[in-house]
Each structure stands twice: as structure tokens, then as C-alpha cells.
Amino acid sequence: MENQRKAFTVFMACLGGILFGAKTIVRVTSLLVMGFIGLLADAVIIREDKTDTEDGYLTGDYNFRTRKFDNGTDPYGWYEEDI
Numbered sequence: 001m002e003n004q005r006k007a008f009t010v011f012m013a014c015l016g017g018i019l020f021g022a023k024t025i026v027r028v029t030s031l032l033v034m035g036f037i038g039l040l041a042d043a044v045i046i047r048e049d050k051t052d053t054e055d056g057y058l059t060g061d062y063n064f065r066t067r068k069f070d071n072g073t074d075p076y077g078w079y080e081e082d083i
Contacts (some may be wrong), residue, residue: 032082060072061080062079062080063078063079064075064077064078064079065077065078065079
């Protein structure tokens with residue numbers, strides 16, 4: 001009976017160590033994944049939207065497809081008269 005108690009105590013100590021190790025591995029892995037996601041998010045290049053000021057041309061019809069002013073002859077363009 002005494003040997004069973006010692007074995008159970010040793011088993012619980014080993015199980016606690018295994019659970020502690022597993023928890024540590026999960027914590028470190030999650031920190032690495034979050035760091036990698038943050039690194040990818042920092043690397044995203046945000047394009048400056050230069051809709052009306054590109055090349056300084058503000059004359060003509062506004063083309064909603066290209067988001068620029070042009071002469072209104074773009075066959076795939078979407079102009080204000082199409083609304």
C-alpha cells in the first residue's frame with residue numbers, strides 16, 4: 001500500500017511536469033505566431049490614394065473605374081451620366 005502511494009505521488013509529479021511543459025510549449029508557440037502575424041501586418045504597404053491630384057489633371061469627366069478624370073471615352077469606364 002505504501003508503494004502504491006509513492007508510485008502515485010511520483011506519477012502525479014511527472015504528470016504535473018508534463019502539463020507544465022505542454023503549457024509552456026503552447027504559450028511560446030502562440031507568442032511566436034502572434035509575433036509573425038504582427039510582422040506581416042507591419043510589412044503591408046498602404047497605397048496613398050491619389051484620386052484627383054494625379055498628374056494635376058482635374059478637367060474632363062470623372063471615371064469611377066479608374067478614379068481619375070479623363071475625356072469620357074473609356075468604353076469600360078463608369079461616368080456620372082451612367083448613374
